[in-house]
Amino acid sequence: MKKPVLKIDKLSKSFGAIKANDNLNLNLFRNEIHALIGPNGSGKSTLVKQISGFLKQDSGQIYLEEIDISNCSAEHRSRMGIARSFQISSVINSFKVIDNLRLSLMGRDGGYLNPLNNIYRNKDYSDEAFDLLNIVDLTNKANDLVSTLSHGDKRKLEISLALSMKPKLFLFDEPMAGLDKISSQLMIDLFKKLKVKAPILLIEHDMESVFALADRISVLDYGSLIASGNEKEIKSNSKVQEVYLGDEN
Amino acid sequence: MMSEKKLNFLILLFLLLVPLFSMLLNDIYITTLFSKIIILAIAGIGLNLILGYGGMVSFGHAAFFGLGGYVTGILAFHFNNYEPIQILVFEFEGTNQLLFIWIFTLIFSSILALFIGYFSLRTTGVYFIMITLAFAQMLYYFSISWPTYGGEDGLSLSLRNQIPFLNTMDPITFFYICYVWLIITIILVKFILNSPLGISLKASKENEDRVRSVGINPKKVKLISFIISGAITGLAGSLYADLNRFVSPTILSWQMSGEIMILVILGGMFRLYGPILGAFFYIILEQFLGGITENWQFWLGFIILLEVLYAKAGIMSFLIKDKYDEKTSS
Known part of the structure; x- marks a missing residue:
């Protein structure tokens, strides 16, 4: 069964x-x-x-x-x-698209209380973030502010955030x-x-x-x-x- | 108009050269005044970490500032009187060595911040403001009713505490001690803002649900940030006590919390160097307006009112190219 x-x-x-x-x-x-x-x-x-x-x-x-x-x-x-999307798009609007992914990758790995490592220099996270954005066809907007994205792109970003949680x-x-x-x-x-x-x-x-x-x-x-x-x-x-x-x- | 990086560099360069200007103008008071500006800037940077980047409106940061001052004063008081500090059955010697005093200050401020933060972060919004204010006021009234350390009259230090091979009584030497702490604070906070903790803090400020849905506990993030913020502000209080060679309940009062918050808002939240400019303008306005009228706080309030209405991002926004935005990285 x-x-x-x-x-x-x-x-x-x-x-x-x-x-x-x-x-x-x-x-x-x-x-x-x-x-x-x-x-x-x-x-x-x-x-x-x-x-x-x-x-x-x-x-x-x-x-x-x-x-x-x-x-x-x-x-x-x-x-x-358990990965979820919200009824009303829920992303970090003041962040860049790729930084939303960085946030979720480090949340997944549990090292989010580390006060010293530079998250922007973590190549593994950058590479993985681009791979995830590629799945939802958002790589060309990786460095855009989320607040400037269309509703559809925000939905795609939410899906990539859900995907990032393995x-x-x-x-x-x-x-x-x-x-x-x-x-x-x-x-x-x-x-x-x-x-x-x-x-x-x-x-x-x-x-x-x-x-x-x-x-x-x-x-x-x-x-x-x-x-x-x-x-x-x-x-x-x-x-x-x-x-x-x-x-x- | 210039880039933020250029302005930040000019601020640090200007501060570095203050003793030189002071000597050229043959007025050593300028150096002492700028020591005060730097100390308040350190406290402001500490508060800005949670206020600007974390959205936590703490109206009780005088608790940490004052605790730093009292730790410094009490340790020096017992050193000078050759009386040990008695806690229950334990006895500790006092000290006048700043390196030890700073370590004790950081430890005690962190413990207090852990305690206050643990309870305060169960609330949000106006309740958070009220509970942080209440904790600070508790310490304020406690210090008033503690006659051993001067009660309402405060505690005087006959000499500044010491660092081996340095004459801390020399205003220029003490200025550069404060300057080094400012640089350390800036580097530390810059590191934090670019770290997993920093990015989690900024995200928690905007959208806790999103943060939780990617596996991050926003309460833990806020608590750790609150502790770091409290420790930085405590250290500033320690320097303030040594600068004035005096510590009194005034530095635990809600007015002190308000002063630190005002200079952060005046300089510009969301900007690492904003509190430095804020402290500079606050103290200069205090000196300038104070020389003209007794009611200088009225005019200061008027200026803040204009700023809140027309320049939410503070003085920094007038001087740099990029306009108001809640920056995602420093």
């Missing part, structure tokens, strides 16, 4: 009387893109925040390669190999949001390559992208999992049609 890279076991989270996640179970396996869809407020982003350690669950467990990480801090989980899994929260059709297609092609490196848990509202990418789709509604399956199963599920997809699908 295949062992999941990520296992969510009976995860619950409430904000006052509102149940954001209710007794959720979910697995993410190697070489797969698992899309999480659902209406706004269904608890998708809350789930990503709990997996990445930015939010503490009320109950339930999270396992990364069978290790219980439920009580680990966000930074510890990142070093363990991840065991990717958590991508609405990576196509705000992208035009060409950029979305580039992102889709990129994700297809990335899933070989590490499985992807993808939150996305753009159903075209979801159906183009996802090996498996899970649907959340009011914090509960209402369906899980492949594209065909999800499209034909009457409950999913009712709460999310509508009649046109």
